[in-house]
Amino acid sequence: MNSFLLSAILAITSLSLTEGATAQKKLFYTKASELGRVGQILPTANLFHRIDTATYPNLPAVVKTLLTQSAGKAFVFTTNSNTIGAKWCVSPRKQSDNLTAINQKGLDLYIKRQGEWVWAGVGRPKANCTEQTIVGDMDNSDKECLLYLPLYDETISLEIGVETGSTIAASASPFKKRVLIYGSSIAQGASASRPGLAYPAMLSRRTGLNFLNLGLSGNAKMHREVADMIVDIPADAYILDCVPNSSPDEIKERTAYLVNSIRKKYPKAPIIMIQSLVREQGNWNNATRERVAAQNQSFQREFDALISKGVKDLYFIKESNFLGTDHEGTVDGTHPNDIGFERFVNVIEPQIEKILKE
C-alpha cells in the first residue's frame, strides 16, 4: 500500500494557506503526496504518471506521452470539513472536441455513504491552473473521499483544500486486488462526461475491485515493447480491450505474443479478451462496419488458436449489444458517451465478476 495515515494534527500544521481568487472559503491545502493513492499501476517517480517511462526507453513516443496522463488515478482521504476544494494544474494540451474539459482536465469527487460511493462534486478547469471549491455546505461528520484525476491530460500538481481547523488524513485504498485493463481511448475514458464515469472507475466502485486504467488512446496496438512492459505489472487478472486500435493483421500478428508473455510470467492470473464494441459510425458507413467485424473475427480466431494450444485461464467476452440497440450510446460513433458506458458496464461486469470468482 502506498497510502498511509496522517494524524489529524497534520491538517493544522500543513502547507500553504491560500486565499484563492476562485475559492469561496479560506481553505488550507494539503499536497496530494500526503494522501492515499488509488490506481497506481506501478510505482512512479512522478506522482501523477501511470508508468515511469524512463524505465521503458523503447516504448513508442506517443505511448510514453499517454502514460503521463493521469487516467484512472485517484486520491483517497478522510476529512470532517464541510467544504472541500482543490488547487490543481494541468498541461496546456488542446481541448478535444469529443471530451468535456471536466473529463480531460478536471477532478471528480465521490464520498462514501453507507458503503456506497455517492457523487459529490467536480473540479471545473478554468485555465491551466485552477483553484476551486468542489463541494461546500456539508455537515461536519467524518467523510471518506475519493478524488479522481483528469483522464486526458497530464496533471502537474494537486492540493486538496479543507476548512481551517478541520481534519484531513490519508486513507487506504478502498479497492481490493488488482485487475489491469489494457485498452484504447475507450478504456482511458473517452467520452465519459467526467473522470469517475470512465468504465474502469465505474467497475471499481461497483465491484470493490481495483481496476487499473492502462487505456492508451489510439495506441493500444499490442506493440511488443508494450507487451514487455505489461509483464512487469503484477495483477490478479488482465483484461485485454485493445481491439479498437489494432488492425485485423496486427491482431493476428501480436495477440499470441501478448497473451503468452502474460501467461508465462503469471501462470494462474485470468486473462480476459474483450471484443470491440460496435462502432456506431458503422450504422451507415459500410467500410467501418466491416472493419470492426474483421477486427473482432481476428481476435476470436486468436483466442480459439490459443485455447487449442492449451493456454489455460484464458477467457473471451463476445460483443453482444455492448452499447444497447438504439445507436445513441456514443458521442461520435466511436467513443461511448455516458449512456454507452453504463450499458457496456452492465454487460461486462457480471461476466468479469463470474470469471474472477472461478
Place this chain on the structure above:
Amino acid sequence: MNSFLLSAILAITSLSLTEGATAQKKLFYTKASELGRVGQILPTANLFHRIDTATYPNLPAVVKTLLTQSAGKAFVFTTNSNTIGAKWCVSPRKQSDNLTAINQKGLDLYIKRQGEWVWAGVGRPKANCTEQTIVGDMDNSDKECLLYLPLYDETISLEIGVETGSTIAASASPFKKRVLIYGSSIAQGASASRPGLAYPAMLSRRTGLNFLNLGLSGNAKMHREVADMIVDIPADAYILDCVPNSSPDEIKERTAYLVNSIRKKYPKAPIIMIQSLVREQGNWNNATRERVAAQNQSFQREFDALISKGVKDLYFIKESNFLGTDHEGTVDGTHPNDIGFERFVNVIEPQIEKILKE
C-alpha cells in the same frame, strides 16, 4: 411549413463546388436555406436564430444573446449521396467546461431507416469554420436526413455537401404539431454529448411531435418581457421547465402571469408545469438540496393556486427520480449527462404523451 421541395436537378446546378482541406471527397455544397427546416419557433430574418430579437427590444440582453444560439434547430433533406459533409461556421465563443465542442459548436446527423431515426455522424468543430465529412461509405439509396445545429453557439453559416452527381432535395419537417418547451440550460441541451441528445430533440424523435427548444441557459426566469414574447409563439401545448433558473420568490411572483398570459391567448392549449430535477450537488451540499426543494414547493403552490382559481388544461409533472437513483446522471451536479437525459425522458415522455392525448 417553411420547408419546400427542391428538384433533384437543383443539386447539379447548385452553388459552390469546393475542394476542402479537411473533406475527404470532392463534394458540392447546398446552402442550408435551400433545405427543409425543423425547430422554427417563429419566422426569423436570420436562418439560424431562434427568435428575431429585433422584434422584442425589451428582452434582457442575455436572453437576446441566447436566442441567437441555434439550439433545437435542424435541417431536413433527402439525398442518394454515399457521402454527406458540411461546411459551417460558428462564433468564437469560448468552450464551456461542461460541454463537448460537438454539443456546443458541432453538427449531429440522423438518417431514417424503417421509420426510425438512426444516428449517422457528427460534425466535429475544428475551428470557427470547419469543412468535414460527416458520414461516408454509404450505399446510394435515397436517404431522409435530419441534421441538428450547435446547441450552445451562434451558427453563422451552413452548407451541406454531397457527392457530385448525386441528388439533394429539401424535405418537409417530419414532426407534427408544435410543443413549446420554455426552459433552462437543461432544456437548451446542457450537457448532452451531442446536439441530437438534447431532451427536446429526443422527445421529437421518440414521439414524432415537434418539440421546440426555447431553453435559455441560466435565464429562464419568467421575465415579464419573455412571457409577453411567449404568447406570440403559437403552439399546441406549452411546457414550462423553468424552475431551475428561478428563485422561490421569482416563482411566486412570476408564474401566474406567464400561465395566465398563455391561457388567455390560447384558451385550449395544454400548459404543462414541470418541477426541477434534483441537483446532484445536493447529495452533500445541504444548501443546494434545500434550495431546489424550496423552488419545487413554490412551483407546486403556484400550480395549486392557479387550479383553485379555475385555470383549465393546466398540468403538473412532479419530480420523481427524474435522474434515477444512483446520482450518476449529471456532468457537474446540475446538468444531466446522457444517462440523466435518457432517464429524464423515460419519466416525462409517457406523462407528456398522456396529457397531449386528452
